Amino acid sequence: MTKPIQPTRTAAFHAQAILSFAVSLTSMVIALAYLPAQAWVKAFLALGLLYVVTSTITLCKVVRDRQELSEVTNRVDQARLDKLLAEHDPFKVDA
Numbered sequence: 001m002t003k004p005i006q007p008t009r010t011a012a013f014h015a016q017a018i019l020s021f022a023v024s025l026t027s028m029v030i031a032l033a034y035l036p037a038q039a040w041v042k043a044f045l046a047l048g049l050l051y052v053v054t055s056t057i058t059l060c061k062v063v064r065d066r067q068e069l070s071e072v073t074n075r076v077d078q079a080r081l082d083k084l085l086a087e088h089d090p091f092k093v094d095a
Helices: 011-033 041-089
Strands: none
Touching: 011 041
């Protein structure tokens, strides 16, 4: 059975993604804190920011789960095909 080449993600890429998320979230929270507006406007914008962050995390999980499911399905199909090819005898004569 052939094993597909998996793209590797380095620790630097992982750290960069976490750092980027932390910086963007922190900058938005600071911007909301110093926004010259009434408290209810700040609260509304903070709630919107929280909704965007949670929906983004949910979307990432859904995309990851779909990708993992397709990889498992592909592996099962490949294993079935490999078994079928291993059991096939092209020189066998049916009587």
